Amino acid sequence: MIAYISVIMKGITVTLGAWLLTSCASLLIGTLLGIISCRYLGSAKLISIIRMYTFVAKGIPAYVQILIAYFIVPALLGVNIPAFAAACGALAFCSSGYTTEIMRAGINAIPRGQWDACATLGYPLSAQLKRIILPQAFKTIAPALGGELEQLLKSTSLLATIGITELTRTGMNIISRELNPVPVYLTIAGLYLVFSAMLGAVLMYSERRFLYGQR
């Protein structure tokens, strides 16, 4: 195993890189669509379009979405999408479906009076969202969002299906050469646990620091 440190490090880099990209995209798209589809802002037409999107994103397994993004979408559009971009795009598309729902539920949980108070005080919509609505919504949805981000970290192992050598596939390659599955799989499991623990710590810190105002 020691001999393979450099390839394991490469695998870790790809896994964490893919996770960072997909989680940023997922949070951005999810927040945007969650805001648009909340019951105080969205028009019926827009809400139904977004519901259709979340239905598709949540209903198709991420594995199939990756294959579609890599093989079918480029054939339809006549472009050549690199494997990493296709896989990250598909994972972001899939995860955004969940973050949209989480975000929408969080915003809908804010009492109507908060929106009315903002309107009475003459706040523009951007200030309403930034100063009043989103901070309160985040407080409610932080655990669910954290769970989605952790799930996304583990889903990066699906990148292997189209040949991206991320952490799990690096392990499979080592097994194929050395035929020692138990120690390799245990090492990979240990590494994922470390990343999950680090992510968990960051989420807990953010919850305390930014959401509950504790220091």
Added chain:
Amino acid sequence: MKVIKYLLLAIVCILAGSFYFFRTKSKSKKDGNTLVVGIAAGYAPWVSINAQGDYEGFDIDVINAVANTMNKKLVLQDLGSMSALLMALDQNKIDAIIWGMSITQDRLERMAMVRYQGDTVKSFPLLFWGKIPNNIITINDMKNMTVCVEPSSSQDTVLSKYPFINTMPVEKIDDALLNIQYGKADAAFVEPAIAKKFKNKYPEIQSLDVPLAPENQEFGVGICIRPADKELIKGVQNAVDALLQNNVIQEFEAKWGIGS
């Protein structure tokens, strides 16, 4: 609502820009003097990634030699799995596949395969961890037993003729080792080259040969090419013939411990 409109516009612009960027790049990747070959690492000694992070193996040496002989620039594209490789070949994303793929009647009906290694295989080994149970003399004695097999492989096709055997699909054939070692499956049904690799590492593995019907026999290992690419098939065939004649492929076999 203005903020939201601008954000949506930004996302659409980013997506359109990405498509334009990738479209421009894709044009330069494939040209007449480039041979784009699909592989899937994690199949040692045929194709794997070494400790330095480079592709190596018997297939990598062979395809490098083929590309050199054809005076083409070789581009390797790792696609991870058999299904992805076949889809990529179908969609013209790659020119050929090299992945220790056995030549079978089934595959020859769908694609051209240029043989570069191996002889006709008339039996597949059934691997057991430790002793082969006394009551098992042939595969017909394996009623209600569980056998690991790689889905869509030649072994899978053969096993489907024995409906009384429970098949356990494994994503990677190396996972079959875990299953027989920990008693999750009674046996594993694999390629002869894989059996040789497993037995070299674990001498306690025993094998039982299962004779193949003529339609299931394999005719060596080949490079897969779309049947319509007549010129490429001819070029690869000529290159492989030259390499075999000059004993280059035989030297690679010795280097990677492949063959008899």
